[in-house]
Amino acid sequence: MPALSSGPAVAFEQVGKHYGDAAAIDGVSLTIAAGTFVALVGASGSGKSTLLKTVNRLVVPDRGRVLLDARDVADGPAPALRRRIGYVFQDVGLFPHLSVAENIALPLRLAGTPDAAHAMAMLDLVELPRAVATRMPAELSGGQRQRVGVARALVTRPGLLLMDEPFGALDPVTRESLAGAVKRLHDELALTTIMVTHDMAEALLLATRVIVMAAGRVVADEPPAALLAGAGGTAAQALVAVPRAQATRLAALST
Numbered sequence: 001m002p003a004l005s006s007g008p009a010v011a012f013e014q015v016g017k018h019y020g021d022a023a024a025i026d027g028v029s030l031t032i033a034a035g036t037f038v039a040l041v042g043a044s045g046s047g048k049s050t051l052l053k054t055v056n057r058l059v060v061p062d063r064g065r066v067l068l069d070a071r072d073v074a075d076g077p078a079p080a081l082r083r084r085i086g087y088v089f090q091d092v093g094l095f096p097h098l099s100v101a102e103n104i105a106l107p108l109r110l111a112g113t114p115d116a117a118h119a120m121a122m123l124d125l126v127e128l129p130r131a132v133a134t135r136m137p138a139e140l141s142g143g144q145r146q147r148v149g150v151a152r153a154l155v156t157r158p159g160l161l162l163m164d165e166p167f168g169a170l171d172p173v174t175r176e177s178l179a180g181a182v183k184r185l186h187d188e189l190a191l192t193t194i195m196v197t198h199d200m201a202e203a204l205l206l207a208t209r210v211i212v213m214a215a216g217r218v219v220a221d222e223p224p225a226a227l228l229a230g231a232g233g234t235a236a237q238a239l240v241a242v243p244r245a246q247a248t249r250l251a252a253l254s255t
């Protein structure tokens, strides 16, 4: 399928967010070029999800701003912004009383531009058989539900895809297959993609740029090859050490 969209550049300018006295995000500045696949990694509570949600305005920063192609996300109505942004999260949030086809078509209906044929074509894009269109979400496996979530996120042809632990609840084989599908979609649709993950191996394998957060700040920002070569400092290397140690142990088992 030809590229439907071309993702925007994303810029965070001194973005901060406090909850009470605690800084969830503490002055983050980043520029992400159009078409980049970024992984956001870091310990639990380091601010990854909060930072991601400032992009689609699920979180409003108390200082700084977020720009898509130099336009402040705070300008204009949130629904219009969100139509330009696909959002996939761990518990994908399909409506249980709507069929697969109705779930995928919903964002188009809400936008006042229903297009059932396009919604059906999204099933092909995420490699689901069209026969699942009439099923209810409860009649799908977790991996299939997550694919429907990706289809729904992309049905309005957004240029930007935000993913928050999208494969977190899946078994490793399904996880690997869905991650491959998302990477392919990122390339084919020329998306800009920002993915929050706990899994450094996944970040290294999928992303072209890995951003490491700690205590609300960016502490490393490197391509995977540089991280594997030892760049990024202590926090980043502690995360890289985990898959590396696993690979070493597995290699030792086969000798």
Ligand SMILES: Nc1ncnc2c1ncn2[C@@H]1O[C@H](COP(=O)(O)OP(=O)(O)OP(=O)(O)O)[C@@H](O)[C@H]1O
Pocket (backbone or CB within 6 Å): 019, 022, 023, 024, 042, 043, 044, 045, 046, 047, 048, 049, 050, 051, 198
């Ligand atoms: N709505 C909220 N109200 C109060 N505190 C919050 C809220 N959302 C996040 N926080 C706090 O902000 C900090 C950052 O949270 P965030 O969810 O962004 O971290 P994370 O890195 O995504 O964590 P995890 O990997 O566990 O999902 C944490 O200390 C969290 O408790």
